[in-house]
Amino acid sequence: MKKKLIQHTSGHFEKLFHNKPEYIFLSPGRINIIGEHVDYNDGFVMPAAINKYICFAISKNENSECALIAKDLNEAYKFDLKDELKPVDKMWVNYILGVLSQLKNAHGLAQGFNIVFSSTIPMGAGLSSSAALECGIGYAMNTLFDLGLTKEQIALVGQKSEHTFVGVNCGIMDQFASVFGKKNKVIKLDCNTLEYEYYNADFKKYSLLLLDSNVKHTHLTSGYNVRRKEVEKGLAIIKKNFPTVKTFRDCTEEMVLELNEQLGRTIFKRCHFVVKEIQRVSDAAKALTDSDFATLGKLMSETHEGLSKEYEVSCEEIDFLVDAVQHEKTVLGSRMMGGGFGGCSINLVEKGTEEALIKTISERYADTFGIELKAYKVKISKGTTLYKDNHATIQ
Numbered sequence: 001m002k003k004k005l006i007q008h009t010s011g012h013f014e015k016l017f018h019n020k021p022e023y024i025f026l027s028p029g030r031i032n033i034i035g036e037h038v039d040y041n042d043g044f045v046m047p048a049a050i051n052k053y054i055c056f057a058i059s060k061n062e063n064s065e066c067a068l069i070a071k072d073l074n075e076a077y078k079f080d081l082k083d084e085l086k087p088v089d090k091m092w093v094n095y096i097l098g099v100l101s102q103l104k105n106a107h108g109l110a111q112g113f114n115i116v117f118s119s120t121i122p123m124g125a126g127l128s129s130s131a132a133l134e135c136g137i138g139y140a141m142n143t144l145f146d147l148g149l150t151k152e153q154i155a156l157v158g159q160k161s162e163h164t165f166v167g168v169n170c171g172i173m174d175q176f177a178s179v180f181g182k183k184n185k186v187i188k189l190d191c192n193t194l195e196y197e198y199y200n201a202d203f204k205k206y207s208l209l210l211l212d213s214n215v216k217h218t219h220l221t222s223g224y225n226v227r228r229k230e231v232e233k234g235l236a237i238i239k240k241n242f243p244t245v246k247t248f249r250d251c252t253e254e255m256v257l258e259l260n261e262q263l264g265r266t267i268f269k270r271c272h273f274v275v276k277e278i279q280r281v282s283d284a285a286k287a288l289t290d291s292d293f294a295t296l297g298k299l300m301s302e303t304h305e306g307l308s309k310e311y312e313v314s315c316e317e318i319d320f321l322v323d324a325v326q327h328e329k330t331v332l333g334s335r336m337m338g339g340g341f342g343g344c345s346i347n348l349v350e351k352g353t354e355e356a357l358i359k360t361i362s363e364r365y366a367d368t369f370g371i372e373l374k375a376y377k378v379k380i381s382k383g384t385t386l387y388k389d390n391h392a393t394i395q
């Protein structure tokens with residue numbers, strides 16, 4: 001599938017520009033085992049890059065003009081690096097321009113390039129095709145123009161692009177996972193210090209199965225930004241009452257319970273979820289190390305309960321998918337994944353039973369919502385990478 005994607009992208013580049021691309025890059029989507037909506041709350045997260053990618057075929061040119069070709073959308077966008085880069089009314093372009101504008105301001109990008117990109121990451125499925133796009137472009141520019149950026153800087157540039165050109169005040173998890181992903185490893189990332197460690201993604205008898213609701217509710221952006229405001233408000237109240245607290249990390253469940261009335265019903269629920277979720281990630285890391293998959297699955301299901309009832313970022317379709325597998329003996333845990341309001345559930349499922357499960361749930365899902373369920377058995381793979389240049393084969 002990866003080879004096919006590369007041939008397809010590279011072939012299209014050659015057709016349009018009558019030359020082989022100088023470079024080919026791959027940038028992956030991500031999953032997250034546990035630690036949802038805590039990256040912007042100074043918590044821990046446990047994401048991993050997956051074997052679904054955006055492929056970029058790129059060559060520099062001899063002027064300051066740039067051409068971006070989104071093969072799958074059959075759309076193109078051209079601009080000149082001499083002009084100021086500002087957000088436009090095409091979302092996919094903004095992810096890219098947001099990165100380029102930062103690099104232009106900091107490093108004076110001046111030489112033009114042509115890019116064709118194509119993807120196997122389903123869009124709107126909560127697998128972070130946007131972070132893959134931002135990080136792929138950042139990584140590519142760093143390589144083409146020798147900008148000397150670290151991987152961490154590339155991830156941060158991607159995140160800032162989303163804040164400034166797209167309007168989503170996202171945390172760092174998605175970009176970090178896309179850039180730092182490693183084959184068969186889950187990353188445990190401390191979102192406060194950006195320190196990280198890799199854990200073996202060895203689920204033994206179990207595998208990770210994503211069930212894609214095939215819905216994306218439009219209030220994702222607004223809902224996400226509202227949650228950020230709510231928890232900021234909550235943290236300010238907690239800090240006032242408990243001066244030793246600097247971040248949610250220093251908060252205990254008891255503190256939040258004690259402030260129940262002051263916080264008010266909604267903010268209390270949001271803060272309670274965050275404090276519990278930060279704790280769950282540490283418990284999950286231990287469960288993974290001990291190969292205690294029953295505990296890991298239970299923690300995933302608790303996360304879903306919190307996301308649905310307290311943080312209120314799930315939706316009817318995803319709740320249905322999670323409920324539907326609750327009584328399946330072959331499923332140890334299930335929860336919504338990513339920003340929410342649609343996208344995928346992530347499930348820890350006994351190996352060999354996936355197809356039967358997909359069949360049962362697809363039928364019930366179609367009967368209830370009239371929507372076709374999609375399912376992905378993902379492998380954990382490496383982060384953004386230079387796949388090939390025109391002088392040497394890298395891999």
Ligand code: GAF
Binds near residue numbers: 035173
């Ligand atoms: C989205 C955001 F981009 C991430 O930063 C993270 O907050 C996630 O939602 C929820 O955990 O993917």
